[in-house]
Amino acid sequence: MRRVYFDNSATTPVLPEVFEAMRPYFGEQFGNASSIHHHGQETRGAVERARESVAALLGCRASEVVFTSGGTEADNLAIFGIAGEGDHVITSTVEHHAVLNACKELESEGCEVTYLPVDGRGCVDPGDVRRALRPSTKLITIMMANNETGVLQPVEEIGKVAAEVYFHTDAVQAAGKVPVDVKSIGCDLMAISGHKIHGPQGVGALYVRKGTDLHPMLYGGRHERSRRAGTENVPGIVGLGRAAELARAGLEKGEDQKLAAMRDRIERALRQIECSAVNGEGAMRVPNVTNLRFDALEGEALLIALDLKGLAVSTGAACSSGAIEPSHVLLAMGEPAERARASIRISLGKQNTDDEVDFAIGLIPETVARLRELSPVWKAAVST
Amino acid sequence: MDVKTIAVAMSGGVDSSTVAAMLRAEGNNVIGLTMQLWNQRRLAGREGMPEQVQGRCCSLDDVYDARRVAQTIGIPYYVVNHEERFEREVVRPFVEEYLSGRTPIPCSLCNNHLKFDQLLIVARQIGADTLATGHYARVEYDEQRGRWLLKRPVDHSKDQTYFLFGLTQEQLSRTIFPLGGMTKPEVRELARAHGLAIAEKPDSQEICFVPGGDYKRFLDAYLAEQGESLPDTSGELVTSDGRVIGEHEGIHNFTVGQRKGLGVATGSPLYVIQIKGGAGQVVVGGSEELYSKTLRAKRVNLISVAGIKEPMRVAVKIRHRHEPAAATLERSGEGEVVVTFDEAQRAVTPGQAAVFYDGDEVVGGGWIG
Numbered sequence: 048m049r050r051v052y053f054d055n056s057a058t059t060p061v062l063p064e065v066f067e068a069m070r071p072y073f074g075e076q077f078g079n080a081s082s083i084h085h086h087g088q089e090t091r092g093a094v095e096r097a098r099e100s101v102a103a104l105l106g107c108r109a110s111e112v113v114f115t116s117g118g119t120e121a122d123n124l125a126i127f128g129i130a131g132e133g134d135h136v137i138t139s140t141v142e143h144h145a146v147l148n149a150c151k152e153l154e155s156e157g158c159e160v161t162y163l164p165v166d167g168r169g170c171v172d173p174g175d176v177r178r179a180l181r182p183s184t185k186l187i188t189i190m191m192a193n194n195e196t197g198v199l200q201p202v203e204e205i206g207k208v209a210a211e212v213y214f215h216t217d218a219v220q221a222a223g224k225v226p227v228d229v230k231s232i233g234c235d236l237m238a239i240s241g242h243k244i245h246g247p248q249g250v251g252a253l254y255v256r257k258g259t260d261l262h263p264m265l266y267g268g269r270h271e272r273s274r275r276a277g278t279e280n281v282p283g284i285v286g287l288g289r290a291a292e293l294a295r296a297g298l299e300k301g302e303d304q305k306l307a308a309m310r311d312r313i314e315r316a317l318r319q320i321e322c323s324a325v326n327g328e329g330a331m332r333v334p335n336v337t338n339l340r341f342d343a344l345e346g347e348a349l350l351i352a353l354d355l356k357g358l359a360v361s362t363g364a365a366c367s368s369g370a371i372e373p374s375h376v377l378l379a380m381g382e383p384a385e386r387a388r389a390s391i392r393i394s395l396g397k398q399n400t401d402d403e404v405d406f407a408i409g410l411i412p413e414t415v416a417r418l419r420e421l422s423p424v425w426k427a428a429v430s431t
Numbered sequence: 432m433d434v435k436t437i438a439v440a441m442s443g444g445v446d447s448s449t450v451a452a453m454l455r456a457e458g459n460n461v462i463g464l465t466m467q468l469w470n471q472r473r474l475a476g477r478e479g480m481p482e483q484v485q486g487r488c489c490s491l492d493d494v495y496d497a498r499r500v501a502q503t504i505g506i507p508y509y510v511v512n513h514e515e516r517f518e519r520e521v522v523r524p525f526v527e528e529y530l531s532g533r534t535p536i537p538c539s540l541c542n543n544h545l546k547f548d549q550l551l552i553v554a555r556q557i558g559a560d561t562l563a564t565g566h567y568a569r570v571e572y573d574e575q576r577g578r579w580l581l582k583r584p585v586d587h588s589k590d591q592t593y594f595l596f597g598l599t600q601e602q603l604s605r606t607i608f609p610l611g612g613m614t615k616p617e618v619r620e621l622a623r624a625h626g627l628a629i630a631e632k633p634d635s636q637e638i639c640f641v642p643g644g645d646y647k648r649f650l651d652a653y654l655a656e657q658g659e660s661l662p663d664t665s666g667e668l669v670t671s672d673g674r675v676i677g678e679h680e681g682i683h684n685f686t687v688g689q690r691k692g693l694g695v696a697t698g699s700p701l702y703v704i705q706i707k708g709g710a711g712q713v714v715v716g717g718s719e720e721l722y723s724k725t726l727r728a729k730r731v732n733l734i735s736v737a738g739i740k741e742p743m744r745v746a747v748k749i750r751h752r753h754e755p756a757a758a759t760l761e762r763s764g765e766g767e768v769v770v771t772f773d774e775a776q777r778a779v780t781p782g783q784a785a786v787f788y789d790g791d792e793v794v795g796g797g798w799i800g
Contacts, residue, residue, distance in 0.1 A: 344556075345553070347511055347512060347553075348511070348553050348556045348557060351462075351509045351511075351553075351557045352556060352557040352558060354507070354509075355462065355507060355557055355558060369494065369498070369509075369510040370467035370510040370511065370512035370514075371511075371512050372512065384515075417556065418556045421552055421555050421556050422552070422556075423552070
């Protein structure tokens with residue numbers, strides 16, 4: 048069966064160039080990057096080159112990049128590394144669970160957390176951030192691009208508000224899609240992940256601005272300038288470095304425009320479907336994501352039906368069993384639960400083609416129609 | 432043979448796993464589905480509920496088991512979330528039935544409102560014409576009568592038709608029960624033959640969302656979680672001739688036929704013979720008073736016949752573990768019948784189902800009023 052993968056916000060395929068860059072570090076170049084001998088020097092060189100590539104993507108110095116096991120660890124390190132008992136933290140209701148659940152844990156440790164609401168498009172108001180500031184505010188953590196809707200937060204304005212406190216932004220879904228320059232954002236910390244930018248899974252990075260008082264979470268050797276102990280995942284780091292280079296080059300070549308054109312074509316075609324909408328429409332969004340709502344059906348059933356026909360999309364957030372829960376992001380945007388459940392996310396990657404877009408815009412309308420034909424809610428709505 | 436697309440309701444247990452493996456081996460296009468109905472961790476540790484939950488329906492372990500089976504036999508597998516509907520259609524009514532002095536059967540409600548309703552809709556939406564489950568029952572079409580029939584399985588000791596009496600003709604026409612002709616040991620043998628890791632997994636018996644079968648503790652924990660207090664349904668313990676012989680702490684603590692926990696010492700054993708929800712009274716009496724000759728069944732669903740015009744001879748089961756007893760069925764109103772037993776039956780319990788049989792055929796059933 049033909050398989051089309053439109054779930055690149057979940058993960059992306061590793062690009063062949065990235066895989067080739069990683070390959071030697073599984074074999075002949077196996078040294079521990081902390082070793083003094085030849086083998087260690089080889090891999091140390093590779094790790095530091097990768098650090099420079101990531102720094103170039105983020106617009107920071109190489110010494111400000113800490114490699115982690117992924118986006119979740121980078122977010123956790125930023126949050127627990129800065130805030131603790133007695134501190135106040137400001138975040139939003141639409142953050143990724145890597146931030147939201149870290150903040151919940153902080154609360155149980157005696158930290159106060161303000162969860163800012165978003166408007167109907169999914170945007171945080173920088174004025175709300177300013178009004179939430181207190182003398183005890185230690186950290187603001189607000190994402191750059193939302194993982195479910197692709198909506199971009201006004202991080203540059205928040206960065207101005209946050210001049211006196213630490214500002215962390217989860218840029219996992221933004222990196223490689225839009226320019227992520229830590230200086231123009233004015234953030235002190237920024238998390239990215241390898242596998243969202245066609246790098247490998249299991250590696251990420253945290254930008255930590257020079258002079259930031261960050262407490263480590265892992266204790267051991269003096270890896271990563273004592274900010275993250277543990278032998279470096281050299282193949283992963285090399286892969287992340289190469290993926291960062293390709294992401295930066297892609298933006299310079301205008302690949303984001305190509306993704307936006309495909310995304311717009313999908314939206315134009317699918318908006319023809321009766322009772323449909325784009326969640327987050329009207330907001331600034333990353334070019335590769337659209338979150339679409341088709342009233343009176345279950346996004347879960349639509350996802351399954353499409354998967355069985357070869358098209359991979361996603362919906363909501365999977366709970367531990369794999370069942371879908373209504374998206375906390377769409378609920379926070381004021382959508383009722385049934386509308387949140389009637390939504391799916393399509394997210395594009397570099398490997399996707401116009402031909403695949405044709406496949407999707409051919410398949411989705413007929414699938415939506417079949418689901419609605421069998422939906423008691425739709426029948427009731429149509430008859431009234 | 433043409434290839435059929437069949438959705439299998441998979442619980443992670445031996446029966447439904449074997450069904451999936453059998454249908455796959457026959458060359459069908461099989462899709463595994465598990466309904467996520469209840470978050471087992473939701474009430475953990477509340478009001479004395481166990482902290483650790485495992486090996487239960489909808490527990491993560493069962494979902495992992497089902498997923499492993501799907502991978503072993505090579506079929507796509509999905510978990511569908513029906514927690515909200517389950518709470519509304521099964522858990523809430525379960526709680527309310529107990530609070531009004533009745534003894535509910537959540538499994539039948541789940542079959543009627545979730546498994547053969549919502550799950551069947553999802554199955555059809557994703558392109559399956561048929562839903563298969565691991566129930567021990569048989570379904571077949573009778574051309575002469577033009578009706579879909581529900582029949583007891585070959586292995587009567589595993590008969591689950593009691594919980595399936597609510598299935599409509601439409602639902603039966605789209606359902607298959609591949610285990611209806613098999614015994615449990617045969618099913619386990621087949622599971623082993625297919626190399627399924629769950630072949631030796633013990634059967635589950637209890638109500639899936641009530642750990643250890645302790646429904647009183649569940650009521651406390653659920654109501655506490657909802658921020659509701661247990662309504663005061665305490666009242667008098669009375670004899671059938673109206674004599675007050677004691678007091679009780681709430682009607683939800685009792686079920687018809689119960690002997691223990693009455694808190695009264697008398698010479699001869701006493702049983703609960705009736706619960707008067709409105710008056711808060713629990714009527715107790717001797718063993719002989721537990722027997723009734725008739726019952727009224729409401730919200731009746733008929734399967735093998737379209738209607739009951741004349742009195743009909745049937746055998747009636749009034750709880751899951753009850754040998755069907757000979758009786759006559761008469762229509763008494765819209766969706767309502769009166770059952771008159773040849774011999775009085777012990778502990779006819781409101782809230783349970785009365786299911787009518789003609790030999791192996793399920794004639795229909797209703798809720799004991």
